[in-house]
Amino acid sequence: MFIPHTDADREAMLRTVGVSRLEDLFKDVPAAHRFPNLNLPRGLTEMEVKAEMESLALSNETTKDLVCFLGAGAYAHYIPAAVDAILRRGEFYTAYTPYQPEISQGTLQAIFDYQSLVASLTGMEVSNASHYDGATAVAEAVSMAYANFRGKRNKVVLSPSLHPHYRATVQTYNEGTEINLAGAEISPQAGPEALLPLIDDKTALVIVQYPDFFGRIYDYTALAEATHRAGALLAISANPLSLGLLTPPGEFGADIVTGEGQSLGIPLSFGGPYLGLFATRKEYVRKMAGRLVGETIDNRGQRAYVLTLTAREQHIRREKATSNICTNQGLLALAATVYMSLLGKHGLRQVAELCYHKAHYAASQIASLPGFRLWSDAPFFHEFVVRCPQPVAEINDLLLLEGILGGYDLGQDYPELKNHMLIAVTEMNSRDDINLLVETLAEVSND
Amino acid sequence: MNTPTNLKYTKNDEWVKVDGNIGTVGITDHAQEQLSDIVYVEIVLSVGDSAKQSEACATLESVKAAAEVYLPVSGKVIEVNEALPDSPEKVNTDPYGDAWMVKLELTDQSELDGLLDAAAYEAQVQEKE
Numbered sequence: 001m002f003i004p005h006t007d008a009d010r011e012a013m014l015r016t017v018g019v020s021r022l023e024d025l026f027k028d029v030p031a032a033h034r035f036p037n038l039n040l041p042r043g044l045t046e047m048e049v050k051a052e053m054e055s056l057a058l059s060n061e062t063t064k065d066l067v068c069f070l071g072a073g074a075y076a077h078y079i080p081a082a083v084d085a086i087l088r089r090g091e092f093y094t095a096y097t098p099y100q101p102e103i104s105q106g107t108l109q110a111i112f113d114y115q116s117l118v119a120s121l122t123g124m125e126v127s128n129a130s131h132y133d134g135a136t137a138v139a140e141a142v143s144m145a146y147a148n149f150r151g152k153r154n155k156v157v158l159s160p161s162l163h164p165h166y167r168a169t170v171q172t173y174n175e176g177t178e179i180n181l182a183g184a185e186i187s188p189q190a191g192p193e194a195l196l197p198l199i200d201d202k203t204a205l206v207i208v209q210y211p212d213f214f215g216r217i218y219d220y221t222a223l224a225e226a227t228h229r230a231g232a233l234l235a236i237s238a239n240p241l242s243l244g245l246l247t248p249p250g251e252f253g254a255d256i257v258t259g260e261g262q263s264l265g266i267p268l269s270f271g272g273p274y275l276g277l278f279a280t281r282k283e284y285v286r287k288m289a290g291r292l293v294g295e296t297i298d299n300r301g302q303r304a305y306v307l308t309l310t311a312r313e314q315h316i317r318r319e320k321a322t323s324n325i326c327t328n329q330g331l332l333a334l335a336a337t338v339y340m341s342l343l344g345k346h347g348l349r350q351v352a353e354l355c356y357h358k359a360h361y362a363a364s365q366i367a368s369l370p371g372f373r374l375w376s377d378a379p380f381f382h383e384f385v386v387r388c389p390q391p392v393a394e395i396n397d398l399l400l401l402e403g404i405l406g407g408y409d410l411g412q413d414y415p416e417l418k419n420h421m422l423i424a425v426t427e428m429n430s431r432d433d434i435n436l437l438v439e440t441l442a443e444v445s446n447d
Numbered sequence: 448m449n450t451p452t453n454l455k456y457t458k459n460d461e462w463v464k465v466d467g468n469i470g471t472v473g474i475t476d477h478a479q480e481q482l483s484d485i486v487y488v489e490i491v492l493s494v495g496d497s498a499k500q501s502e503a504c505a506t507l508e509s510v511k512a513a514a515e516v517y518l519p520v521s522g523k524v525i526e527v528n529e530a531l532p533d534s535p536e537k538v539n540t541d542p543y544g545d546a547w548m549v550k551l552e553l554t555d556q557s558e559l560d561g562l563l564d565a566a567a568y569e570a571q572v573q574e575k576e
Contacts, residue, residue: 286489
């Protein structure tokens with residue numbers, strides 16, 4: 001460990017504050033608790049620690065060993081080896097906040113490329129340098145919309161098919177504020193038209209998901225029009241990978257597009273760290289939280305990158321900032337940038353198509369099993385809801401015995417969806433994997 | 448420094464032009480010079496709002512800094528300069544004309560007595576420098 005203070009430094013500091021020994025600084029702590037004897041096991045050697053940690057790690061069950069049909073916001077996709085190789089380059093791995101453009105051109109350019117790719121993928125004009133994850137990005141959209149109307153509109157309509165965790169995060173962010181969240185009473189089965197009666201002249205923002213939490217794909221054009229007629233903004237939380245195939249939300253007229261970037265080359269890692277996408281229209285760029293990198297020319301006329309429009313960041317005008325978050329997920333934004341660059345427009349479309357077709361194959365096979373039924377007939381991307389003849393937890397226990405990580409138990413979040421399973425299929429699932437899932441489910445249906 | 452004598456000023460570099468019961472508000476030539484190139488103007492009050500003296504009526508951003516514009520007087524907003532956000536550079540080129548920000552129906556004429564005249568404002572600026 002690097003400790004910059006020498007003994008002489010320490011003595012000088014102690015003298016300055018008027019104590020003779022370091023221990024004297026803790027004399028306000030009762031003596032019995034000051035330096036207690038800790039009952040710790042003996043220290044381990046490096047070799048012993050490694051063995052211990054490896055045995056702990058082995059008791060994890062991961063998507064490396066299991067066939068995964070679990071999604072619900074985080075998806076098992078293939079990550080090309082080049083993503084990690086580039087990510088782990090020392091120049092990127094150690095880079096911190098690029099406040100000094102003269103020594104941070106690589107990091108700044110990577111973020112600029114990230115922003116350009118996200119803007120292009122979502123069909124929006126500007127993207128920030130990212131947020132923590134898809135959930136916080138949605139919460140930032142609420143803060144931005146509220147600030148945009150300067151507190152005069154305090155209603156936010158949340159679609160019931162927005163990820164339950166995202167709704168919970170929005171709720172947490174806005175605890176104790178004047179913002180009212182609406183939409184909880186709407187049936188999850190309803191389409192976007194069910195939101196229309198809730199949109200009024202107090203509404204700042206309407207938030208939907210695309211594809212929605214249940215995998216369904218809706219055209220949000222009419223919703224955008226109705227939202228704008230009421231003078232409110234529309235935010236769409238999108239799965240960026242699906243945008244390789246689907247109409248970008250910008251074309252529906254979204255004012256804000258957020259998303260969980262995990263599907264773009266970021267490992268599942270037991271839930272994080274992930275990547276929050278946030279894109280908007282140019283007219284709202286000064287209301288947008290987070291960092292923004294811009295391209296300019298330096299005093300020699302060379303292309304250069306620099307943080308821009310930072311006047312509203314919390315370290316400059318904290319009390320006026322739209323958000324208290326100005327950091328970004330630099331390393332994971334880089335992973336997404338490398339992933340998107342490697343795949344390109346056609347590669348991304350190919351992955352999305354594979355997901356789409358495999359999911360549709362799986363859905364049709366499962367729907368043909370007695371006792372199983374598709375919950376919705378709306379078009380879907382790579383995830384769909386199945387009504388099961390037994391509790392989802394029981395079915396998942398059975399699937400796990402076959403080495404299959406089953407779908408998400410929707411009864412956890414939606415009481416009316418007890419015995420409903422959300423199944424995700426990606427390019428990682430082979431036909432054999434899907435057939436194994438269907439065969440195992442068939443055992444349940446025969447019961 | 449251009450400081451028209453027909454206006455009243457605040458210590459925070461705002462001006463108000465009073466015409467009967469109507470006050471027009473903006474920032475001074477000295478203020479725009481200190482901020483340098485203004486790149487963004489947002490009027491944060493809307494027509495119909497009742498606002499008190501010292502409440503923010505606009506937010507400015509220049510290439511150097513961000514600043515609030517505070518109301519020199521209380522009143523009810525009867526007009527905001529909708530065109531200004533589209534051409535923020537007007538704050539630099541015409542701070543006392545095209546770059547007015549809001550017009551108010553004054554609610555308390557006596558507040559004007561607490562404001563500076565042109566000579567006092569200039570003296571105050573020079574003292575600060």
